[in-house]
Amino acid sequence: MNILIMVIFVVLAAFTLAAGVMVVTVKNIIHAALWLIASFFSVAAMYLLMEAEFIAIVQVLVYVGAISILVLFAIMLTRHVTGEGVRQLYKRWWIALIVAAALFGVLIVPTVFNYEWAVQPSGAQISIASTVEIGTAFMREYLLPFEVASVLLLVALIGAIVIAFEERSTRRRVLTLAEEVEQRRQRNESLRLAPTTHASETSE
Amino acid sequence: MLQFLENIFGPSWIVSLIAFLISTTVILIVTPVTFMMMTWFERRIVARMQDRLGPNRVGPAGLLQAVADGVKMFTKENITPRAADKWVHLIAPLVATGPVIFLFAVIPWGYGLSPVDINVSVLFVIAVSSISAVGLMMGGWGSNNKFALLGAMRAVAQMVSYEIPAVIALLSMVLFTGTMNLNKYTELQGGLPILGNTLKDVIPDLGLGWFVFTPIGLVGFMIFFICILSEGERTPFDIPEADSEIVAGYMTEYSGMKFAVFYMGQFLFNYALSMVASIIFLGGWNFPGIPQLISIAPPIGALASAVVLGAKAWFLFFVMIWLRGAFPRLRMDQLMAFAWKFLLPLALINILSAALWLTIMLWCTGDCTQNPWVFTVGGINPLGWLGNSPVLRQLVGFVLTAIINAGAFFWLLNVNRRPAGETPADLARDQAFGTASLP
Numbered sequence: 001m002n003i004l005i006m007v008i009f010v011v012l013a014a015f016t017l018a019a020g021v022m023v024v025t026v027k028n029i030i031h032a033a034l035w036l037i038a039s040f041f042s043v044a045a046m047y048l049l050m051e052a053e054f055i056a057i058v059q060v061l062v063y064v065g066a067i068s069i070l071v072l073f074a075i076m077l078t079r080h081v082t083g084e085g086v087r088q089l090y091k092r093w094w095i096a097l098i099v100a101a102a103l104f105g106v107l108i109v110p111t112v113f114n115y116e117w118a119v120q121p122s123g124a125q126i127s128i129a130s131t132v133e134i135g136t137a138f139m140r141e142y143l144l145p146f147e148v149a150s151v152l153l154l155v156a157l158i159g160a161i162v163i164a165f166e167e168r169s170t171r172r173r174v175l176t177l178a179e180e181v182e183q184r185r186q187r188n189e190s191l192r193l194a195p196t197t198h199a200s201e202t203s204e
Numbered sequence: 205m206l207q208f209l210e211n212i213f214g215p216s217w218i219v220s221l222i223a224f225l226i227s228t229t230v231i232l233i234v235t236p237v238t239f240m241m242m243t244w245f246e247r248r249i250v251a252r253m254q255d256r257l258g259p260n261r262v263g264p265a266g267l268l269q270a271v272a273d274g275v276k277m278f279t280k281e282n283i284t285p286r287a288a289d290k291w292v293h294l295i296a297p298l299v300a301t302g303p304v305i306f307l308f309a310v311i312p313w314g315y316g317l318s319p320v321d322i323n324v325s326v327l328f329v330i331a332v333s334s335i336s337a338v339g340l341m342m343g344g345w346g347s348n349n350k351f352a353l354l355g356a357m358r359a360v361a362q363m364v365s366y367e368i369p370a371v372i373a374l375l376s377m378v379l380f381t382g383t384m385n386l387n388k389y390t391e392l393q394g395g396l397p398i399l400g401n402t403l404k405d406v407i408p409d410l411g412l413g414w415f416v417f418t419p420i421g422l423v424g425f426m427i428f429f430i431c432i433l434s435e436g437e438r439t440p441f442d443i444p445e446a447d448s449e450i451v452a453g454y455m456t457e458y459s460g461m462k463f464a465v466f467y468m469g470q471f472l473f474n475y476a477l478s479m480v481a482s483i484i485f486l487g488g489w490n491f492p493g494i495p496q497l498i499s500i501a502p503p504i505g506a507l508a509s510a511v512v513l514g515a516k517a518w519f520l521f522f523v524m525i526w527l528r529g530a531f532p533r534l535r536m537d538q539l540m541a542f543a544w545k546f547l548l549p550l551a552l553i554n555i556l557s558a559a560l561w562l563t564i565m566l567w568c569t570g571d572c573t574q575n576p577w578v579f580t581v582g583g584i585n586p587l588g589w590l591g592n593s594p595v596l597r598q599l600v601g602f603v604l605t606a607i608i609n610a611g612a613f614f615w616l617l618n619v620n621r622r623p624a625g626e627t628p629a630d631l632a633r634d635q636a637f638g639t640a641s642l643p
Contacts, residue, residue, distance in 0.1 A: 054324050054327070060334075073360065
């Protein structure tokens with residue numbers, strides 16, 4: 001059983017890394033977004049391998065169902081980005097590499113050294129991610145981060161609404177066909193009338 | 205049993221592998237057959253509604269029409285536009301349809317007939333059904349066709365905005381029942397209408413305590429069903445593939461089997477969500493007689509329960525066809541306004557009434573003097589008069605939530621009576637600016 005899990009883990013990890021590399025190397029930006037979705041998926045599969053069903057499903061829900069759709073939408077709505085030939089690397093790419101590696105190290109090193117790795121799995125069934133436990137944790141230990149995050153999201157929501165309303169005040173409602181025809185008729189009439197009134201004025 | 209199987213077949217992981225392979229095979233056979241039946245059913249019923257006959261030549265009553273269609277699809281030329289993105293174009297139908305078949309893995313088909321029993325299956329359904337939007341996007345973009353791209357944009361915009369009320373409607377049911385496991389929903393919906401399981405000891409289990417008979421469940425069901433129609437692109441909401449506007453939307457450049465796979469994904473999505481709606485709101489496989497049958501003869505009971513659940517899902521599918529025969533297509537702005545101005549507020553109010561119901565049901569049950577969290581007014585528990593009678597609590601909750609939900613429904617109907625841009629405020633603004641300012 002352990003060997004099977006190891007094999008699956010290695011396959012998934014390799015796929016995640018490969019997909020991640022494809023995201024940053026592939027030329028076409030839509031393809032990059034699709035590879036990103038693939039890597040999100042395999043991360044979700046790894047959570048599932050750790051029997052963290054809830055987190056795996058939330059990973060799919062948030063990253064695949066929402067964020068990647070938004071990414072795809074944003075790319076498709078910006079016209080000139082979809083073309084090929086966007087530069088992949090800039091001159092100082094190594095600075096970015098160092099910064100990313102350093103950040104990763106800052107996150108991973110303390111975890112590796114401080115965590116007591118259980119060599120043998122303990123007999124008791126530990127459910128790492130039952131929804132009840134996560135809910136309790138959010139309502140007790142992590143109440144402040146939870147509330148701060150919710151306030152942040154609320155602010156973003158209200159901001160989006162405010163932006164939409166500002167634009168709306170300058171926009172008219174969509175006219176029906178009949179109204180448009182009526183308008184065009186009125187405009188044509190005024191155009192036809194305008195020269196004659198003008199002419200009559202000058203003739204006087 | 206496991207030991208016995210291990211002796212025959214080897215270690216237990218092989219046994220589980222075989223077990224899962226069997227259920228996978230069953231799902232992969234049953235779903236395409238369901239799809240074929242659905243196409244036949246839809247064509248016959250729509251024909252009936254439009255005073256035509258529909259397919260009636262191939263096989264008895266045209267039942268084999270779907271097989272003939274399948275042969276036709278297989279033998280059609282498989283066209284990929286030269287300027288299309290070949291791989292994206294090829295993979296898109298799979299990405300759109302695969303997740304839909306995933307859904308059937310967690311849906312209990314009947315009593316004890318769920319292929320995989322996970323604890324968060326409601327969330328699984330929501331998460332996995334949102335993946336197929338990626339497939340539609342890929343199809344629309346990969347075809348390199350403006351109609352396809354427009355259709356994909358419309359489809360995804362629609363899916364994303366209707367997902368929100370659908371999820372909130374399901375969330376109110378999760379709050380109401382306290383579980384995200386689809387298998388548990390059926391157990392909770394036994395008993396009598398309105399009263400549910402509360403009189404279990406007095407009256408035999410009639411299997412009619414469906415959530416659709418409670419105000420919260422009724423509003424949730426309405427919202428969820430409308431959202432299913434929209435996410436499955438059924439007719440009042442079929443603007444992503446409006447054939448009179450944009451050919452066939454994201455499926456424009458697809459032919460042969462690739463088209464068939466897209467089409468299958470759509471129909472099965474409708475069926476899967478109909479099943480979810482029947483399980484969560486329409487009592488699952490509960491029906492008078494089924495609980496008794498299960499306790500007497502489990503295998504026959506399981507079969508009967510699967511038939512009952514299937515009948516409910518097919519009934520919902522029939523309603524979808526009915527709506528297709530009865531309603532014209534909505535406009536995009538009407539569609540969006542309906543989701544954001546009617547369904548979403550109603551779903552939010554529904555969550556509030558679910559919370560109220562939960563409070564009434566659980567407030568101070570048992571010994572509440574020991575509980576430090578119980579809120580009292582001047583030392584008196586405001587809901588103390590309810591006592592420990594679940595029936596009384598259920599009735600009080602029913603009445604209160606019915607008042608709230610009905611009030612919210614009529615209020616929102618009234619607010620939304622005039623379409624966007626024609627409310628009194630908008631008209632007053634138009635007057636103030638004068639119509640001359642129109643372009």
